[in-house]
Amino acid sequence: MTDPVSKPAAPASANRLQHLVPALIVLAVAAVVAVTSWTQQPADVFVFPRLVSVFFVILALWNATRAVLGLSKVGTGLSLREALNILPGALVMIALIYGAAKFFGFYAASSVAFLTIATLYDPAKLTSLRAWLVRIAVSAAFMGVIYLLFAVLLRVQTPRGLFF
């Protein structure tokens, strides 16, 4: 797993290529919506999506044209530094939600994810015993509150998995 860099990310400014990528993705989504809406049957079910798709495609085309011409300037974009900073946290997030929560159980997986994220982004040295103790104590206390709120108070049945 990539270690988050210790430097805070500098404010980014998106270039033409960076604007082009989301503009083309949105255009592709608009095209899929339009093709699906206008080809699927029964037509009555797709009347409103068809109406939406017309404006969706027009606006997505306009947006893509502006991005191609370099006129799309709103938004800071995502710098490489920011992307690298996010990557480990996002991987923990995805692993927790798409696998670990169900496999290990919500509370067990969430406790580990909490501690992992708190450790990954903590500026304190990884060898600091005090920092580890604080993080473990905070994780345990927070998960205790979550358990009280969801399991005891709201009686939400979460997947148990291997553990809890």
Added chain:
Amino acid sequence: MALRPRLRGGLNAVFWELWSRMEFLTYMGAVFEPLSLALLVGGTIGGLILGATPGLSPTMAVALLIPFTFHLQPAQGLILLGAAYTSTVAGGAVSAILLKIPGAPANIATAIDGNAMARKGEGARALQLSFLASGVGGVFGVFVLIFLTPVLAKWVLAFSFPHLFWLAILGVTIIGSLDTKSFVKGLLSGCIGLWLSTIGTDDIYGVPRFVFHDSLTGGINIIAALIGLFAIPQVLDMMAKGRSSAVIEALEVPRHAILSAVRELISRARALILGTGIGTIIGIIPGVGGQVAGLVAYDQAQKFSPERDKFGSGHPEGIIAAESANNAMVGPSLVPLLTLGIPGSPTAAVLLGGLLIHGIFPGPDLFTTHAAVTWTFIDSMLIGQILMATFGILTAGIAAKISRVPMPIMAAAVLILALFGSYSVQQSMGDVYVMLGLGLGMYGLQKFGFSAAPLVLGLILGPIAADNFQTGSMIAAAQNGPWVYFFTGWLNILLIAMVLGSIAYSFWINMIVPRRKAQAQKAQAQKAGGQGHD
């Protein structure tokens, strides 16, 4: 002599009209029921702390609270959401004043003079003035909500299917064009939201639409979507800063007598009246929100102040104007929401989601069928403003300490709350997948100028627009055709004009004005260059 009966009749009419406006007093007792009051106090204190925490916006706080309201009675759920909405906006002033980091966009203007005062050792005075001004502005705003909403709600009775369709579209276009810096991307966000609202199995024909994964069969759950769209991008934003070791400098808060703050607030009534008035007007305008209210009020208070030179270096009027405006905005932002279904701010849009999951739809029914729920909610906002000012003054020091919770802990906490919150609604992993998927996608889009507010509104108002469009189309087919049904009649024309007007205004502001400014600057530079050569 003939005038006397007419005069008496007129006075009677005025009396009964005023008396009918006092209906809100009938439901005041419900706010003081033990659980309701506990939720109001808890929501207010919790909201103040959440608001004071940089990186946690009021919109996200309300979105994360919605799953908890699901298990409560509608009135109690709305009391909690209303308390959180009110107090997060005001709580943002704590970090704005003590840390110079606005807790919410609405507190940007507060940070200017608030932090300057805190640096001079007047942090307590700044906080007291901020909460007192917030309380006064907030109470006035809720009274506007009380007296204006039932009148507008009656007016909505004239609305039929095509009007409700245009109204839903107006909600999307108005927030899509006013809440973003790029009107193309704002409207595109609205379109994405409208499309997302059509995902799932059609209610009438039972045919699946855009179901690319099993978890989408039942459509996109609004609560999961709200949590994903508002919480996940903030978690990622915190992560993007990396292992930042920057220590936030918090200023000391020496003691200051509350009574002298009250006297000062009264002596600076001009800034208070300006802020409250501007906040109220901006709150009623759909889609504008507290950030604009605070900044406009600050600007106007500076212009009208004889001490305008002192603004920026710690002038109390700067705080009073900004804070009274951003809290005066809260009540009126619910006027178009409760009557027309058009939210006055992004947080009000999330609140609309909270209303809908309890089966409460905006419109005249709110004051007839759901009168008890609606008036209890509005009354709780009135009491909530007073509690907010009181607890704000009492707990500002604690809130300031909590607001310094390290970013990694905050990011992890929000993620876990988002996971449990989205799962708890229907106890479905599908909702959790949708929450994360939408959150990751929204973060990417936000980085390139797209906005979550119009997308959320499209998602919420989409079914209203679709249902009225479908029903309207069937009626139109049996009558004079869709052209006559949807495009004629003064109300249709007015609503269409408003849709087009909101788009045209945004086009003017985002496309024409910057171009003209650039041209004027270029011409000025050329002129200056020419003079230099001479």
